Amino acid sequence: EKLEENAxxxxxxxHTLKTQEGRKRYALRKQTIEPVFGIIKSVMGFRTFSLRGLEAVKGEWSLVCLAWNIKRMGSLRLK
Structure with a gap:
């Protein structure tokens, strides 16, 4: 089945999830992306944004990502 141009x-x-390759690629989220969000929520305690407005939320999310990356770098250095 072909996907419409203006889909x-x-x-x-x-359409992607109907293909075997698409399902395989989507399944990679479970081992690459989802654990990071789980750690940010449970370990770091970040569940809601404190600020309002798109630009403010982008800044707040950047800080959360920076904190995650520093935490990750620290744990990798100890190995």
Whole structure:
């Protein structure tokens, strides 16, 4: 089945998940991305944004990512 040229994001994702290659690539999220969000939420305690507005939230998220990267670098150095 061919994807329409003007397909929405949702339709594109549905089409991707119908293929074996698409399912395989999507499954990689479980081992690469999702654990990071889990650690940020549970270990670092970041569950909600404190600021309002897109630019402020972008800045706050950048700080959270910076903290995660510093934490990760520290744990890798100890090995």
């Amino acid at each position: 929405s994001i949702k339709q594109t994702m549905q």
